[in-house]
Amino acid sequence: xxxxxxxxxxxxQEDANRPQRTPEQVAQKQTERLQRDLxxxxxxxxxxxxxxxxxxxxxKPEESRDSVALRMSMMREELLQTMxxxxxxxxxxxxxxxxxxxxxxxxMKVAEAEAVVxxxxxxx
Numbered sequence: 111x112x113x114x115x116x117x118x119x120x121x122x123q124e125d126a127n128r129p130q131r132t133p134e135q136v137a138q139k140q141t142e143r144l145q146r147d148l149x150x151x152x153x154x155x156x157x158x159x160x161x162x163x164x165x166x167x168x169x170k171p172e173e174s175r176d177s178v179a180l181r182m183s184m185m186r187e188e189l190l191q192t193m194x195x196x197x198x199x200x201x202x203x204x205x206x207x208x209x210x211x212x213x214x215x216x217x218m219k220v221a222e223a224e225a226v227v228x229x230x231x232x233x234x
Contacts, residue, residue: 133166140166144189147204148197161188 131139141159144150150158165185173181186205190198 133163133169136166136169137162144201148193148200150197154192157192158189161185161192 137159140162141155144158145155148154162185165181168181170177190201193201
């Protein structure tokens, strides 16, 4: 299909325009979100920050999807070990919400890219 290269180019362009955050900034932001949503204790917050930092430092620009999925899965398991049952329930709900938003955004981008594509039979 013709829209895939357009979509890939649009994603590369978006990533190039996004300011790059340090692993420390990434870990801080992720930890703050969990602090807000899960009401972490100080000990949990410190442990979760260290987990986020460890995995943020593992990130690579050209990382494969499988590698990202594995890294995220490992991080999720470590994070869950620091939480009580109520926090785990909220955390898993947050993950489902994030996944749904990401899938909706992807569907929107694909639909927009398809609308921009010039059909070969319409070229004169």
